Amino acid sequence: MIPQEIIRRKRDGDELDPADIRSFIAALAAGQLSEGQIGAFAMAVWFKGMSREEIVALTLAMADSGDRLQWTDIDRPIADKHSTGGVGDNVSLMLAPIAAACGLAVPMISGRGLGHTGGTLDKLESIPGYRITPDADLFHKVVKQVGCAIIGQTGALAPADGRLYAVRDVTATVDSIPLITASILSKKLAAGLQTLVLDVKVGNGAFMADRAQAEILAQSLVEVANGAGVRTSALITDMNQPLADAAGNAVEMRNCLDFLAGGKADTRLEAVVLAFAAEMLVKSGIAASSEDGEGMARRALSSGKAAEVFARMVSMLGGPADLLENPGRYLARAPVEKPVLAARSGWLAACDARGIGVSVIDLGGGRRHPADRIDHRVGFSELLSLGTRVTAGEPIALVHAANDAAAERAAAALAAHYRITEDSPKLTPVISSRI
Missing domain, CATH: 1.20.970.10 (Transferase, Pyrimidine Nucleoside Phosphorylase; Chain C)
Incomplete structure (x- = not known):
């Protein structure tokens, strides 16, 4: 050669x-x-x-450039989900235990924040003791005994991707659909999956702001994954506003625990989590239809079974056994919390989701350089959804900051990221299509 x-x-x-x-x-x-x-x-x-x-x-x-995981001793369908990245997107944290509670095995290998988007691993690292890079034996043991484990990629899985991506990052070739497709799917194939569902985000807070480009990427991912032997489908979801009502690390972890306790019903976040749970269950042959799959996921939540799975996963990977019962004991809070007030009365009509993600980084909740240390405490919570009517002076979010000056800057920035209008807005559906 x-x-x-x-x-x-x-x-x-x-x-x-x-x-x-x-x-x-x-x-x-x-x-x-x-x-x-x-x-x-x-x-x-x-x-x-x-x-x-x-x-x-x-x-x-x-x-094939590194190890391939084997799950031959696990009598469950091996399934996973991947997101192209967004703001306030903590879906994986709840989806994995819900899917496991319904009978799937989910060896979820996740990543850190990229650009303005948050990373699942950064959120998990807000839990004291949680091991994001366990050895292969422990990873296998947790998946087998609990049903799911969310960890980071090791150097032994698809190492060629790591070197190729590092060069792409500095040669303006990150946004190549063939290279994006191979990068995402090589790691999923190395994880030994049988089925995969993809969350391809589109909007001002996504890497793909254009719907046509998002559809091209989704089509490429689905066709290539199926061509490589992994049963795959994709949902295109809206990222024109944060998905959860929090953006940050510990704040999104608290949001996750609230969700598992049933506190986020009838939200955009719940709609996406349940849709992906149903997709995973249908793709794996456990549910006969999306309606059946969503019903199974809802029962896993309401019964507390999904929360129990999450708690066991955290404990087996080194985190506290009583995280769900005592989150305040373990998830650090920022010393300064400041409400962001609506500048005028009207409807929250639009926001700059990417700008909100950048504001989290400015608070210290993300990285400007790979070696930067993250302040897991900071971010935004209690974010109101677009389409909410507000009164001047009413809080639209809460800033969590390391000091007063940072809180003031973040509050001003967040207020500027929202547009308030006199008329009720027409909103984009949170799930627009399936491929």
Whole structure:
């Protein structure tokens, strides 16, 4: 295999043979390619694209570049969900235990915050003692005994993706649909999944602000995953406002515990969680229809079974056994809490969801640089949904900050992120389509 020949052929728009793709990715994983060669390959793909067959080959080659998890001793369907990222999106925290309570095994390998979006691992790290990188034996044990485990990616899973992504990040090739598809799915294939559901977000708080582009990405992910042997579907969901009524780390964890206790009924967040639970159950053959699946998920919540699964997962992964009973003992609160007041009376008609995510970072709840330490205490809670009528001076959110000055800045920024109008707005459905 001559790397520059593969790069040249892709640069010229040729379709690459699967064997050449496998050889190139094997060399990448083995450290035999220069960053220049990796960057040139990524740029060629960015400009010329890839056929569906090429993307499948790339995905499989990246998945095979490291370990593949095996679940042969678990007598449950192996399922997972992936989100393309949003603000106030803590769906995974509740979805995994709900799905497990309904009979699925969910080995959920999650990530940290990326850009303005929050990361599931950062939220879990607000729980004292929680091990986001357990060894393989403990990960397997938790999935087998509890039904789910939410952890971070190890270097042994799809290592080629890690090196390719690091180069993409500094060569303006992150937003290539073939490369996004292979990056997401290679890790899911390496996790040994049988079924997968995808949450492709669209709106001003998503990486895909354009609906047409979101649909193209969703179609690519679904077709490639199915082509690689994993039964997959996708829902396109709205990210023109935070999904939960909180944005941050510990604040979203408290929101999760409230949800599992039944405190977030009839919200946009509940609609998304239940829809994905139903999709997972139908895809895995446990539920006959979406209605049946949603009914099973609701019963898992109302019975307390999902909360019990979550508590056992946290405890087995090193967190406190009584987190659900005593969250205030473990989830640190910021020293300053300041209400954000409506500037005028009217309807909350629109917001800059991305701006809200950036404001969390400004508070210290996210990273500007990979080595930055996160303040898990900070963020926003009690965020009112769009379509709510407010009176001037009424709180529309609560800021959690490390000091008074930071609270003042965040409150002013958040107020500026919302638009209040005299007329009731027409809102986008939280779930717009299924692919």
